[in-house]
Amino acid sequence: MSAQMSLVVVFFSLHVLLASGLKELRVRPGQAATLQCWGPRDAHITLLEWSRPELISQGYVFFFQDQRSYENYQHESFKGRVQLRDSSMMDGDVTVIVRNVRVSDTGIYKCEITTSSTRNDKRVVSEFKHSINLTVTDTGFTEGESKERGHKDGGDKNLSFFNFVLILSCGLLGVMVIVTVAVNIYRKKSF
Ligand SMILES: *[C@@H]1O[C@H](CO)[C@@H](O)[C@H](O)[C@H]1NC(C)=O
Numbered sequence: 001m002s003a004q005m006s007l008v009v010v011f012f013s014l015h016v017l018l019a020s021g022l023k024e025l026r027v028r029p030g031q032a033a034t035l036q037c038w039g040p041r042d043a044h045i046t047l048l049e050w051s052r053p054e055l056i057s058q059g060y061v062f063f064f065q066d067q068r069s070y071e072n073y074q075h076e077s078f079k080g081r082v083q084l085r086d087s088s089m090m091d092g093d094v095t096v097i098v099r100n101v102r103v104s105d106t107g108i109y110k111c112e113i114t115t116s117s118t119r120n121d122k123r124v125v126s127e128f129k130h131s132i133n134l135t136v137t138d139t140g141f142t143e144g145e146s147k148e149r150g151h152k153d154g155g156d157k158n159l160s161f162f163n164f165v166l167i168l169s170c171g172l173l174g175v176m177v178i179v180t181v182a183v184n185i186y187r188k189k190s191f
Contacts, residue, residue: 023132037111039092047114
């Protein structure tokens with residue numbers, strides 16, 4: 001395998017890992033869960049759907065269309081508990097806060113955004129998707145982890161995992177390059 005090939009393989013693996021990465025969030029019962037999601041900064045958000053795919057037949061976690069949210073499209077168990085973190089959705093922030101979470105709120109939360117913008121006098125409609133794996137539990141928090149921590153953001157775990165993968169990939173890449181160079185030198189010598 002050539003060095004360039006090794007490079008491609010490493011970065012492809014890294015990309016797949018990031019693309020398939022489901023954001024993990026762990027929150028204690030009774031707390032608020034901040035489900036983070038971002039759309040593009042400069043497009044008008046026409047539709048925002050927060051859902052739990054397995055409950056979608058009974059309604060959304062949060063539904064927003066044409067400047068307002070619709071409680072009548074909401075699943076019974078989420079009524080009165082969910083609000084946008086930033087009601088103006090500034091810079092594409094469509095994060096919602098679910099208050100007073102229960103163990104039964106554990107599951108996958110899907111954020112789907114439809115935006116509309118104008119480019120060269122043409123209307124451009126785009127869609128964005130992002131999912132979060134929420135676990136509501138009293139266990140599994142590391143000692144000394146403050147109660148606030150889980151509720152603020154579950155991102156730290158992902159970030160350190162990302163760093164781990166990055167370091168591992170770079171290490172692997174280094175080894176592959178050294179091996180390739182060594183093999184080439186060896187081949188040249190033996191001719
Ligand atoms: C969601 O997280 C839980 C607990 O960490 C895990 O057991 C489960 O497999 C995750 N689900 C998915 C679809 O990744």
